Amino acid sequence: MRVAVIGAGLIGAAVARELTLLGAETSVFEAGRPGRGASGTTFAWVNSHNKAPRAYHDLNVAGMEAHRELDRLPAPGPRWYFGYGNIEWAGGAAQAEWLASATARLGAAGYRTESVPAARVRDLEPDVVLPAGTDHAVFFPGEAYVLPALLLGRLLGEATDRGARLAWPAPVLETSVSTRGVRLRLGDGTEHEADVAICCAGRWTSELVAPLGCTVPLDSQGPRAVGYLGYTDPVPVRLRRVLMTPRLNVRPDGGGRLLLHGLDLDPAGRSGSPDGADAGAGNETLIAAELGRRLAEVLPGARDVRVTVRAGRRVLPADGASVAGWADDGRVYVIATHSGVTLAPLLGRLAALEVVRDSVQEMLRPFRPQRFS
Ligand SMILES: Cc1cc2nc3c(=O)[nH]c(=O)nc-3n(C[C@H](O)[C@H](O)[C@H](O)COP(=O)(O)OP(=O)(O)OC[C@H]3O[C@@H](n4cnc5c(N)ncnc54)[C@H](O)[C@@H]3O)c2cc1C
Numbered sequence: 001m002r003v004a005v006i007g008a009g010l011i012g013a014a015v016a017r018e019l020t021l022l023g024a025e026t027s028v029f030e031a032g033r034p035g036r037g038a039s040g041t042t043f044a045w046v047n048s049h050n051k052a053p054r055a056y057h058d059l060n061v062a063g064m065e066a067h068r069e070l071d072r073l074p075a076p077g078p079r080w081y082f083g084y085g086n087i088e089w090a091g092g093a094a095q096a097e098w099l100a101s102a103t104a105r106l107g108a109a110g111y112r113t114e115s116v117p118a119a120r121v122r123d124l125e126p127d128v129v130l131p132a133g134t135d136h137a138v139f140f141p142g143e144a145y146v147l148p149a150l151l152l153g154r155l156l157g158e159a160t161d162r163g164a165r166l167a168w169p170a171p172v173l174e175t176s177v178s179t180r181g182v183r184l185r186l187g188d189g190t191e192h193e194a195d196v197a198i199c200c201a202g203r204w205t206s207e208l209v210a211p212l213g214c215t216v217p218l219d220s221q222g223p224r225a226v227g228y229l230g231y232t233d234p235v236p237v238r239l240r241r242v243l244m245t246p247r248l249n250v251r252p253d254g255g256g257r258l259l260l261h262g263l264d265l266d267p268a269g270r271s272g273s274p275d276g277a278d279a280g281a282g283n284e285t286l287i288a289a290e291l292g293r294r295l296a297e298v299l300p301g302a303r304d305v306r307v308t309v310r311a312g313r314r315v316l317p318a319d320g321a322s323v324a325g326w327a328d329d330g331r332v333y334v335i336a337t338h339s340g341v342t343l344a345p346l347l348g349r350l351a352a353l354e355v356v357r358d359s360v361q362e363m364l365r366p367f368r369p370q371r372f373s
Contacts, residue, residue, distance in 0.1 A: 001356055004029065004184055004194040006172045006208065009039035010148060011335050012200030013155035014348025019198075020162035022356040027192060028159070029184065030168035035152050037202040041229055041312030043249065043261050044341045045242050046144040047086065048111065050102065051339065055366040056321045057109065059346070060339060062363065064142060066346035077157065080150035082252070084241045087121060089130060089137035091246025103138050114139040127238045127301050131246075145242050145251045146341060155344075175199070175208060177331040196355055198333045202315045205323075205336040214327035215372040216336050217318040223267035225314050228284065230260035230291035230307040237301040248294040258299075260291040260307065284309035314338050318372070324351060325368035334369055 001024045005012045008030035019026040030036075046067050048060030071081040090096040103113045116139045118130050130137070160166055171187040175197055184192045201208050203220040219225055234256030242251040253259040263269045265287050288307040296303035315336055317323050322337035324347055333355050337343055350361040 001025065001196065002181070002194040003027070003355060004182065004192060004197040005200060006175070006184070006197060007031070007037070007200040007202060007204075008034035008152075008156065008166065008168060009037045009200065009202050009340070010035075010152055010155070010344040011039075011202070011337065011340050011347060012198075013152050013159065014344040015198050015200055015335070015351055016159035016164050016166075016348075017155045018348040018352035019356060020159050020164050022352050024352070024356050026159060026164040027194065028156075028164060028166045029170040029172050029186065029192070030166070031171035031187075031201075031204070032169055034156060034166075034168060035149060037204075038312060038315050038340065039148055039152060039202075041227075041310050042148055042341055043227070043229060043251070043259060044146045044148045045086065045249075045251065046081075046146060046342045047140070048342070049086075049106070049140065049143070053321075054109075059322065059363060059367070060342050061111070063339070063343040063346040064144070066349065067144060067146070067342075070345045075154055075158070077154050078150050080147045080154060081144060082146070082240075083142075083144040085139055085141040086143040086242040086244060087116070087124065087128075087137050087139050088244035089121075089134050089246070091131065091134075095246055099138060106140075112140065112142045114141065125239060125241060125243070127299055128243065129298060129300060131297075143242060147254050148341060150254075151341075151344075155348075172201075172208070175212070175332060177212065177328060182331050196331055196333065198335065198351060198355060199327065200335050202336065202340075203313055205315070205334060209327045209332065209334050209369070212328045212332055214332075214334065214369050216323050216327075216334060216369050217372055218336060219316040219318055220313060222316075225316055226268075227261065227266050227312045227314060228287050228309050229312055230288055230295075230309050232258040232260065232295070232302065233306045235299075235302040235305045237299050239299065243298065245298055248291065248298055250295060250298060258295065258302065258305075260295055262287075262291055262294060265290060284311070315340060322347070322367045323369050324364045325354075325370070327369055
């Protein structure tokens with residue numbers, strides 16, 4: 001089977017790798033360079049922390065396991081998966097109540113959670129300072145983070161090692177369906193024919209599948225779509241895990257660098273936050289300074305480090321859950337999802353099985369694009 005993959009973010013790359021494992025003749029077309037979309041500016045926390053409804057939670061839990069499986073397979077490249085868990089603590093009564101109820105709900109669903117005293121947090125992360133009065137945190141040992149560029153390199157590398165063709169820059173301008181297959185019209189004026197196309201175009205998905213009569217509504221312009229991430233210079237501190245703290249999410253980013261995110265500094269969270277209110281839309285210098293201040297509260301050894309802010313754009317299906325399934329009656333398949341780092345290895349495998357083996361994957365049933373028609 002000849003399969004064309006549109007888009008070389010983490011989803012397209014994971015799909016391409018799985019297609020080659022199933023023996024499909026695979027061609028990947030990327031409009032810009034691999035990772036230029038959400039996969040290049042993402043916090044990349046592998047989790048099913050706050051994912052509703054239950055089917056979406058279960059999908060993310062399976063996504064976490066798919067990462068562990070992939071990580072266990074021998075591969076020559078650099079390490080990309082760091083399964084050390086996440087430590088989270090609350091600031092104030094409302095947050096404490098939310099964290100307690102989320103922890104109870106997750107625990108009841110079989111998700112691993114541990115309440116840990118402050119002394120244990122110090123054992124796990126000796127350079128981290130808990131705020132005065134915070135006597136415990138919650139540890140989620142099954143969670144992880146990945147270095148997305150390195151994961152992307154592994155997925156694309158293993159696909160091309162097995163014969164996939166990767167073309168970039170190679171924008172797909174149009175996809176048309178015939179009884180014999182699909183024809184992609186490319187930006188350089190050439191055409192490519194395949195039996196099936198899999199659209200993994202992230203926030204550009206809606207326009208590509210609309211001509212096929214398929215509706216994938218994405219919230220790509222609204223305030224929820226944008227997230228400002230802060231990238232530090234290397235710092236001499238010890239941090240192994242993801243930390244979710246009241247005002248800052250932080251994780252290692254390789255080579256001593258840290259990755260920072262303050263949810264209330266994003267456009268969607270800005271109202272009601274005194275610090276966030278100072279950081280006007282696009283004012284990345286102010287956001288960088290604020291992230292740096294917050295980092296110094298949690299990791300004093302990282303104070304005064306330079307922080308560079310980049311805006312990431314989420315792939316946000318209108319109802320928040322993933323989209324995975326046929327866009328038409330069997331020629332073009334579409335995947336569009338938030339939490340795509342957590343989900344990439346799993347969705348890649350499930351989609352490849354549906355396309356190449358014609359094997360319907362029960363886990364994907366709640367996520368078909370037809371729910372929007
Ligand atoms: C700030 C932020 C934080 C996030 N944090 C997390 C997190 O902690 N955990 C988590 O699991 N997820 C997180 N996400 C979500 C996750 O990053 C995305 O869901 C995931 O990267 C989506 O991958 P993708 O391959 O579908 O899309 P993308 O990475 O956007 O890739 C789509 C690709 O398709 C290409 N393309 C588009 N149109 C065409 C065309 N016509 N022809 C050819 N190529 C085309 C684009 O150039 C692009 O490279 C976060 C996202 C953001 C923005």
